[in-house]
Amino acid sequence: MPELANAPGTVQSGDTQTGIAAVIAQLKERFPDRCATSAALREQHGHTTTWLQNQPPDAVVFAETTEEVAETVRICARGKVPVIPFGTGSSLEGHVNAPLGGVSIDLSRMNAILDVNDADLDCRVQAGVTRKQLNSYIRDTGLFFPIDPGADASLGGMAATRASGTNAVRYGTMKDAVLGLTVVTPDGRIIRTGGRAKKSSAGYDLTRLYVGSEGTLGVITELTLRLHGQPEAISGGICPFPDVASACQAVSMTIQMGLPVARIELLDEVQVRGCNIYSKLNLAETPTLFLEFHGSEAGVKEQSEMFSEIAAELGGGPFEWATAAEDRTRLWAARHDAYWAGKALKPDAQIMVTDVCVPISKLADCVTETAEDIRAHGFLAPIVGHVGDGNFHVQVLVDFNDPEAVRETEKFVERLSLRAIDMGGTCTGEHGVGQGKQKYMAREHGEALDVMRAVKQALDPDNLMNPGKILPQS
Structure with missing residues (x-):
């Protein structure tokens, strides 16, 4: 296991350290059996996949209701302590790391399926429900939820990262599947976006703002989702x-x-x-x-x-x-x-997973050039992809203890990301930005990145919601 990046209350010095300690004390008083600070549990709630350093939070709160999430956020906001939402921890770009310390809100116990409306082909679930759990629950209704990223991820996490998967070419991604959300804002208010109507022209589309925001604008606690009939x-x-x-x-x-x-x-x-x-x-x-x-x-x-x-x-x-x-x-x-299966090719190696997405007309060129790049640099790196929408993944098998091998892999990921962007695509089709792909955001979005920063500043002026993700330091 990687060495812990911080211990409780020691992320920063002075007033910040005191603030974190005070917040943890309040949370332990409020949730005596559901606020944990053990090193092992904190490490589990930092990044544990692929190659990014594990940066654990100072404490973990296991919330069971939207109101408890809001209360936790309010306590953290008063102490200026960061909040990091946590679903199942299956994200791949450091989304659940706590680079500035803070409190991880684990939503896995919020796993109730609240409503299923067969006639309207929709349902309402808590954020900790997983896609397999939902499909098992609705199987007898003749309906199914099609978004399938492979991992049995939480639906809240899938919305936060705008996930997709094998069925996206026909059924779309999470942005198409989410009709509405319940979100806890950075100051601890509870808001609801969207609704069950299939369309609306009323106001800003806040649902789409939060889908893909990776926890940087608020904590998603409930979702209203579009369902589909099972095919004949x-x-x-x-x-x-x-x-x-x-x-x-x-x-x-x-x-x-x-x-x-x-x-x-x-x-x-x-x-x-x-x-x-x-x-x-x-x-x-x-x-x-x-x-x-x-x-x-x-x-x-x-x-x-x-x-x-x-x-x-x-x-x-x-x-x-x-x-x-x-x-x-x-x-x-x-x-x-x-x-x-990729790991089976070299069991003693670790895997660095990355993804890009390009217009379908550029897919053959991008995959071919990437395969040539892999051969030219002697990587063992399987390619697999949801190619119906131009999205593919590369898994580089590498020894994380070999600094030179890691550097060469990082260079490969950069070449791949820039190749996709220059072809009119994106540095990530479904994994998200997190920490791992921040450095490509300016190249991909240009001046629009300043608009994203303005939205973040307006909604989260103290930068408490999952700081250090998506937006690179300006």
């Missing part, structure tokens, strides 16, 4: 290609032809090798697309046949159908286990 039929399968360029071209043609594909995922040959090892598959070790179509029996059959023709035209195939539910489940389980 699902067809899917795999299709090998001779190289990543032809696989990406097949994706572009599929989207341009308007084929309503529900999932279309790229695994390069290195990732396929890892999946064969970890998930006990027997796939040809060549760039491969995993696909899924939703609709009627006739519709999914027609869509699958049309994709087969596209693949054949580009030298890919054969497209092997997997209509049996157990076969599809096995394939998608292997896709979701891509992180562990």
